[in-house]
Amino acid sequence: MLFTSDCSSAKQELQQPQSIQLADPEFIKPENSTKLRVVFNASCPTSNGRYLNSLQANGGIIQYELFSIIIRFRKQPIAITADIEKMYRMILITPSQRDYLRILWKSDKNDPVSKYRLNTVTYGTTSAPFLATRTLKQIAIDNR
Numbered sequence: 001m002l003f004t005s006d007c008s009s010a011k012q013e014l015q016q017p018q019s020i021q022l023a024d025p026e027f028i029k030p031e032n033s034t035k036l037r038v039v040f041n042a043s044c045p046t047s048n049g050r051y052l053n054s055l056q057a058n059g060g061i062i063q064y065e066l067f068s069i070i071i072r073f074r075k076q077p078i079a080i081t082a083d084i085e086k087m088y089r090m091i092l093i094t095p096s097q098r099d100y101l102r103i104l105w106k107s108d109k110n111d112p113v114s115k116y117r118l119n120t121v122t123y124g125t126t127s128a129p130f131l132a133t134r135t136l137k138q139i140a141i142d143n144r
Helices: 007-011 066-075 095-100 128-142
Strands: 026-028 102-105 114-117
Touching: 095 102
Parallel strands: none
Antiparallel strands: 102 114
């Protein structure tokens, strides 16, 4: 894997008093032909020393223990499993919280830098696993 960027983009924090700029290093696997996957580094400090993961609560663990899940799984005659593809990208963040998910983006090295706010749960943030699990739990409650 090649690490093609560092935390320098996070140090160019936007001029918002209550915002955080996420670093966005790319990881490329040269041995295969998978698509480029952008991974945001929410643990990279900005110019003022703040970083998103130090400010977020992880929300705690709300799923059952693995042993309990396996026992219940084996008790029933039929079991159903699923893998939700790109689940984090399907969960919207409250608009008031999106200033904490700012990024700078360039499609090409000669293009000007564009500023964006992410609208969905972002892989690499402390709260992402909790938000995903809690969203699934709420969907189950709403559709009983």
